[in-house]
Amino acid sequence: MSTTTVDTSAEAREAGPARATRSLRRRGEQSLPGKLASHGVLIVASLIALFPVAWLVFLSLGPDKDDYLHPGGIWKKMTFSNYSFVLQHTSFFDWLKSSLIVSLGTTVLGVLVAATTGYAVSRMRFPGYRKFMWVLLLTQMFPVAVLMVPMYQILSDLGLIDSYLGLILVYCSTAVPYCAWLLKGYFDTIPFEIDEAGRVDGLTPFGTFARLILPLAKPGLAVAAFYSFITAFGEVAFATTFMLDDKKYTLAVGLQSFVSEHDAQRNLMAATAVLIAIPVSAFFYLVQKNLVAGLTAGGTKG
Numbered sequence: 001m002s003t004t005t006v007d008t009s010a011e012a013r014e015a016g017p018a019r020a021t022r023s024l025r026r027r028g029e030q031s032l033p034g035k036l037a038s039h040g041v042l043i044v045a046s047l048i049a050l051f052p053v054a055w056l057v058f059l060s061l062g063p064d065k066d067d068y069l070h071p072g073g074i075w076k077k078m079t080f081s082n083y084s085f086v087l088q089h090t091s092f093f094d095w096l097k098s099s100l101i102v103s104l105g106t107t108v109l110g111v112l113v114a115a116t117t118g119y120a121v122s123r124m125r126f127p128g129y130r131k132f133m134w135v136l137l138l139t140q141m142f143p144v145a146v147l148m149v150p151m152y153q154i155l156s157d158l159g160l161i162d163s164y165l166g167l168i169l170v171y172c173s174t175a176v177p178y179c180a181w182l183l184k185g186y187f188d189t190i191p192f193e194i195d196e197a198g199r200v201d202g203l204t205p206f207g208t209f210a211r212l213i214l215p216l217a218k219p220g221l222a223v224a225a226f227y228s229f230i231t232a233f234g235e236v237a238f239a240t241t242f243m244l245d246d247k248k249y250t251l252a253v254g255l256q257s258f259v260s261e262h263d264a265q266r267n268l269m270a271a272t273a274v275l276i277a278i279p280v281s282a283f284f285y286l287v288q289k290n291l292v293a294g295l296t297a298g299g300t301k302g
Contacts, residue, residue: 060270068266082271094247095254105168106232110175111224118183136177144237162244171232179224186220222287251276
């Protein structure tokens with residue numbers, strides 16, 4: 001009787017951790033109804049996000065400008081003629097060249113200025129450094145209509161009207177303040193000991209910034225680059241005002257040429273819009289890994 005009692009208690013002690021492990025595993029796992037519900041929500045959200053893009057592609061396959069009024073008839077007459085017309089009989093490639101020059105120029109110059117600004121405010125304590133960042137933020141409060149006239153006057157005095165450089169500088173005035181705030185917060189998550197190690201090794205402040213800090217800040221730089229690129233690539237108001245030569249129109253401005261006071265070639269607009277999305281998608285693909293890391297860095301570092 002005593003032996004049986006001891007064996008039973010030993011088995012109970014051995015089975016206890018196993019039951020606890022299974023219990024913890026069950027609590028950590030999601031139940032089947034929960035999995036189905038979460039997957040269902042994600043599927044519905046994905047369909048909602050993809051529907052406008054799919055609808056735009058579908059309308060671009062209709063050969064007539066009024067097919068959007070009767071989309072059901074597109075199935076019987078789908079064609080790629082809209083794309084061939086846009087590529088062969090419009091200034092699409094001139095618009096694409098202008099957009100890439102302006103967008104990439106804004107990205108390079110804007111990220112460079114924003115990175116040096118954010119790093120200076122993050123590491124250096126000069127008089128008024130806090131107010132300086134708030135001044136940058138306040139510049140974003142002015143609407144485009146208020147800025148248009150003074151910017152036009154400044155560019156006119158500098159001889160930069162109808163030039164890529166002038167438009168790049170205008171876009172940098174929009175992209176740099178936000179990117180400076182973004183990168184300043186990211187630089188704050190990088191330990192100060194790295195700067196001290198650079199000084200011990202004989203690096204100048206700029207050498208420390210370029211050789212030690214920037215490589216660690218690639219995710220933040222990717223987010224800033226993507227924001228700057230998108231800001232310049234899709235902007236219309238400034239590009240319409242400051243670019244006078246139709247060969248220098250950006251894609252966003254060229255898209256407006258399909259709409260006039262008495263006519264709207266919506267089929268060609270849809271095809272052009274699909275073509276415009278290709279460069280942005282390609283740029284997003286190039287920076288997506290660092291982009292995700294940069295967007296989540298503030299919550300995982302520090």
